[in-house]
Amino acid sequence: MTPTEAGVLVSEAGGEARTRILRRLLRDRAAVVGLVLVVLVAAAALLAPVISPHDPNAVDVANKFAPRSSEHLLGTDHLGRDMVSRLLWGARLSVGATLVATVGIGLIGLVLGMLAGWWGGFVDGLISRVIELMQALPPLLLPLAITAVLGAGLRNVLIAIVVSSWANYARIVRGAVLAERSKPYVEAARSSGASTGRIFRRHLLPNIVGPVVVMTTLELGIILLAISGLSFLGLGVQPPAAEWGAMLSEGRTYLSRAPAMMVYPGAAIFVMVLAFNLVGDGLRDFLDPRSRRA
Amino acid sequence: MVPTLLGLSFIAFGLANLAPGDPAQQYLTRVLNQPASQEEIERVREELGLDRPLAVQYVDWLGDALRGDLGVSYATRRPVTTEIAHRVPYTLQLAIPAALLALVIAIPAGVVSALYRGRLPDHVMRVASLAGASLPSFWLALLLILFFAVHLSLVPVAGREGLDSYLLPTLTLALGPAAVLARFTRSTMLEALGDDYVRTARAKGLTARLVVARHALRNALIPVATDFGTRLSHLVAGAVIVETIFVWPGLGKLTLDAVTERDFPMIQGVVLFGGLTVALINLVVDLSYTLIDARVRVGTKAVAA
Numbered sequence: 001m002t003p004t005e006a007g008v009l010v011s012e013a014g015g016e017a018r019t020r021i022l023r024r025l026l027r028d029r030a031a032v033v034g035l036v037l038v039v040l041v042a043a044a045a046l047l048a049p050v051i052s053p054h055d056p057n058a059v060d061v062a063n064k065f066a067p068r069s070s071e072h073l074l075g076t077d078h079l080g081r082d083m084v085s086r087l088l089w090g091a092r093l094s095v096g097a098t099l100v101a102t103v104g105i106g107l108i109g110l111v112l113g114m115l116a117g118w119w120g121g122f123v124d125g126l127i128s129r130v131i132e133l134m135q136a137l138p139p140l141l142l143p144l145a146i147t148a149v150l151g152a153g154l155r156n157v158l159i160a161i162v163v164s165s166w167a168n169y170a171r172i173v174r175g176a177v178l179a180e181r182s183k184p185y186v187e188a189a190r191s192s193g194a195s196t197g198r199i200f201r202r203h204l205l206p207n208i209v210g211p212v213v214v215m216t217t218l219e220l221g222i223i224l225l226a227i228s229g230l231s232f233l234g235l236g237v238q239p240p241a242a243e244w245g246a247m248l249s250e251g252r253t254y255l256s257r258a259p260a261m262m263v264y265p266g267a268a269i270f271v272m273v274l275a276f277n278l279v280g281d282g283l284r285d286f287l288d289p290r291s292r293r294a
Numbered sequence: 295m296v297p298t299l300l301g302l303s304f305i306a307f308g309l310a311n312l313a314p315g316d317p318a319q320q321y322l323t324r325v326l327n328q329p330a331s332q333e334e335i336e337r338v339r340e341e342l343g344l345d346r347p348l349a350v351q352y353v354d355w356l357g358d359a360l361r362g363d364l365g366v367s368y369a370t371r372r373p374v375t376t377e378i379a380h381r382v383p384y385t386l387q388l389a390i391p392a393a394l395l396a397l398v399i400a401i402p403a404g405v406v407s408a409l410y411r412g413r414l415p416d417h418v419m420r421v422a423s424l425a426g427a428s429l430p431s432f433w434l435a436l437l438l439i440l441f442f443a444v445h446l447s448l449v450p451v452a453g454r455e456g457l458d459s460y461l462l463p464t465l466t467l468a469l470g471p472a473a474v475l476a477r478f479t480r481s482t483m484l485e486a487l488g489d490d491y492v493r494t495a496r497a498k499g500l501t502a503r504l505v506v507a508r509h510a511l512r513n514a515l516i517p518v519a520t521d522f523g524t525r526l527s528h529l530v531a532g533a534v535i536v537e538t539i540f541v542w543p544g545l546g547k548l549t550l551d552a553v554t555e556r557d558f559p560m561i562q563g564v565v566l567f568g569g570l571t572v573a574l575i576n577l578v579v580d581l582s583y584t585l586i587d588a589r590v591r592v593g594t595k596a597v598a599a
Contacts (some may be wrong), residue, residue, distance in 0.1 A: 030424075133301035136576075138531035138568045141549065142305070145561050148553040149313045225430055227533055232432045245432075252436060252539075256444045263462060266433030274428035281424070 024286055031282025034091035037275035045091040054082035056242045059086055065258045077261050078245075078254055086242040094241040095272065099156060102231075104162035105223070106216055109169025114166040114200065116170065117177025127170065134167035143226065147235045150262040154243075157236040161226050165219075172215050176208035209288035221273040228269050245268045295573055302569040303359065307352050309565065310558035318344050320558075358567065361570070365559035369551070374563035377548065382592035384454070385537070385544030389529035391460065391466035398502045399472040404479025404518075405511060408487060419476060426473025435466045452541040463540040467533055468589065471525040479518050486514040521578035530575070531568035 008015060026032055044051070052076035053073070060080030068075050074083035116127035134142070147159035164200030181204070189199050228245030230236040232252075239250055244265040318339040322330035324352035330338075330395060339345050343354065358364070365451045407419035442462060443451040450457045475599070487510050509580060532545030541547070552560035 129297045129301065133305070134567075136302065136569050137296050137305075137565070137570045138528040138572060140530065140534055141565060141568045144534065144549060144553045145305075145309050145565050148556050148558070148561050229428065229432060230462060233535065233538060235553070248432065248436070255436060255440060258442050258445075262433075262436050262440070266430060266436065269430050270428055270433060273424060273430070275586050276423055279429050279436055 011129050028282040028285065030127055030278050034251075034278025034282065037271060038279060039094060041091050041245075041272055041275070044088050045095050046089040048085075048092045050142060052082075052085040052088045054085040056081060056085040057240055058082070065254075074264055075260055077250065078258065080289050081239075083260065083264055086247060087244075087264055089242040090244045090247060090265065090268065093154075093237060093241065093246070094224060094228060094269070097227050097237075097243075098220055101165075101223050102220050102228065104158070105166045105169055105219065106212075106228065108162065108166040110212070113170035113173025114177050114204070117174040118196075118200075118204075122273060124174075131167045131171050131174075134164065134235045135171075137164070140226065140229065143230065144235070147230065152235045152238065154237045154241075157227060157230050160246060161223060161230075162291075165223065165226070169215060169219070172211055173208060176211050177204060180204055180207050211258070214284045214287050215281055217276055217283055221280070222275035224269065224273055226278070295577065298573055299354060299570070302566060302573075303352075303356055303496060305569075306558070306562040306565045307355055310562055311348065311594045313556070313558060313574075317344065320368070322413075324492050324557075359542070361591040364566070367552075368557040369555045369560065374559050376426045377560065378545065378563050378567055380549045381532075381543060381545045384542060385530065385532050388463050388467055388533065388537075388542065388544065391464045393469035393471070393522070393529055396466060396472040396475055399468070401479050401515070401518070402474035403472075403476040405483055405506070407476070407480040408483035408505070408514075411484060418479075419480070427477070429469065430531075431466055431470060432539060434469060435462065435536055438462045438466060452539070452540070454542060459540075461585050463542060466536050466539075471522075471529070473527045475525070476520060477558050478521050479514065481516050482514040483510060484524070485506055488512040489513070519582065520579055527572040528573035531571045531574065532564070586587045 052095035053071075058081060060076070063076055063080040064078055066072050066076040067079065072082050072084070074087070076082055077086070110128050116124040116131075143157070143160040146163060147156055148289055150159060152157035186199060186203055194202070227236055228243070228248070231243050231245030232249045234249060239245045239246050247265035248262055248269070251258070251263075251265060254261050300525075316335070318335050319330055321342065322334060322338055343351060346354075362375050362376075365374065367377055368376055370377060394451050403419050407416045408418045429580070439451055439462060442448045449461050450456075453459055489510075491513075492505060492510050496502075500508075532547075533547055534550050535544040536542070537544045537546035545567070548560070549564045550558070552564060566569045
């Protein structure tokens with residue numbers, strides 16, 4: 001068999017595995033609900049400029065606290081801005097920022113986890129100590145402290161969250177690499193002269209992809225909560241920008257007068273986090289055999 | 295634990311030194327509340343030892359920290375240690391009831407769910423716990439305020455007056471940990487129910503209730519205890535969002551105030567205190583294993599792992 005044939009066979013097997021995973025995921029009703037919600041919010045975020053009925057920042061004070069109507073499907077806020085448009089644009093900012101942060105966390109966690117698991121020794125010792133240290137800090141404490149150093153704002157909050165949240169990721173990847181590296185197939189690849197880089201790409205990465213995908217999906221919810229939480233506290237996205245956490249913070253001021261201003265953005269965050277968790281749970285059931293839901 | 299605490303001190307010390315701006319000038323403008331002349335800045339820099347190499351400053355700072363001296367808050371001009379000690383009781387007044395409430399909800403829910411696996415109580419519990427784990431605490435707090443304080447006027451909106459002001463913050467704090475612990479109890483319980491010793495106990499003719507209570511539950515709770523310890527330590531370190539919403543004078547509120555005012559000595563203090571709390575509670579949980587897990591007590595740790 002030539003290398004190209006082998007490659008085709010491998011990728012076909014990969015394609016089959018993907019269809020099988022998709023088919024099993026579709027049988028899990030809860031995961032399907034989650035998947036549909038994720039797709040809907042993603043579509044809303046992408047299409048916000050097209051489907052928003054109004055400019056999300058267009059102030060119309062004469063029309064403030066307007067009730068639900070055909071013109072404003074969910075009414076308007078304290079500045080007369082259209083709630084539906086703000087929620088749609090908010091999806092763009094909230095979910096977009098979550099994706100950016102999660103990619104950053106994933107990359108750092110993947111690289112450091114692989115380094116620690118593969119090389120062992122001093123490198124592993126050092127990275128593992130730092131992981132332990134990061135995990136000994138209560139959630140939000142380090143992001144808050146870093147935000148104090150850098151100042152408020154979306155970019156700084158993203159940096160603060162990425163710097164403080166990669167440890168769990170690195171720990172999982174390190175464990176998975178440690179479990180894989182001593183297996184015969186890695187030994188075989190190495191003795192047949194494969195370079196370390198090739199072993200990583202062709203052998204280790206495909207074998208740890210399961211736990212990493214599960215972890216990433218569940219992480220999305222945690223990160224969304226962190227970003228909107230920091231924005232709610234006034235440290236992240238600043239008003240008047242339409243972001244769910246910042247909107248909720250504005251809504252808090254008008255709690256008794258216009259509860260809708262608080263209810264809708266909070267519901268948006270809740271539904272999105274729930275969707276990520278539903279999908280993550282469904283994926284875990286068959287991608288990560290160690291934590292299989294019994 | 296020692297490397298963790300040492301690393302913690304690096305982070306705390308580093309935070310204040312990474313901050314932009316001249317610390318001497320900051321100290322002058324914040325503590326003396328007046329614009330500083332160049333001479334004064336030089337004098338303070340020398341006085342505070344800020345002209346020495348960072349390594350020397352760090353060793354000095356660490357020595358003071360070990361003796362309980364974390365400097366003076368820029369905002370209140372009182373010692374950081376005093377401020378933190380003053381806030382701890384308020385945080386504990388929420389953290390302990392919330393942690394207990396979480397346990398009281400989570401363990402029965404998890405056990406029932408495992409015993410009725412795949413049937414209605416199990417489905418209800420799983421939906422409820424997933425929803426509970428996905429609820430943003432800031433939204434939950436506002437919904438509870440809207441319903442119980444604004445509409446029904448049963449409890450105060452915020453503040454700390456009378457027993458009923460404890461209800462909403464405690465409930466908000468308990469729900470997240472309760473949801474996660476319930477899921478965890480369910481899975482460890484299912485695992486325990488499938489184990490050999492449970493089968494043996496059943497085969498010996500013990501009643502189902504006795505098997506669950508004496509054998510399965512006891513072993514299922516061991517991993518739950520670790521998770522509970524972590525969650526308790528996070529509550530004790532201060533719930534920033536919940537304390538802020540309910541205007542509760544605890545560590546969480548102190549932390550947010552320090553962050554918004556860029557009060558670096560105070561930020562160093564809360565970071566050190568938070569890390570220390572987590573480390574100590576983890577240590578206590580590890581030690582308590584000898585009480586609840588016979589395998590550790592006999593010293594065959596390999597079996598337990």
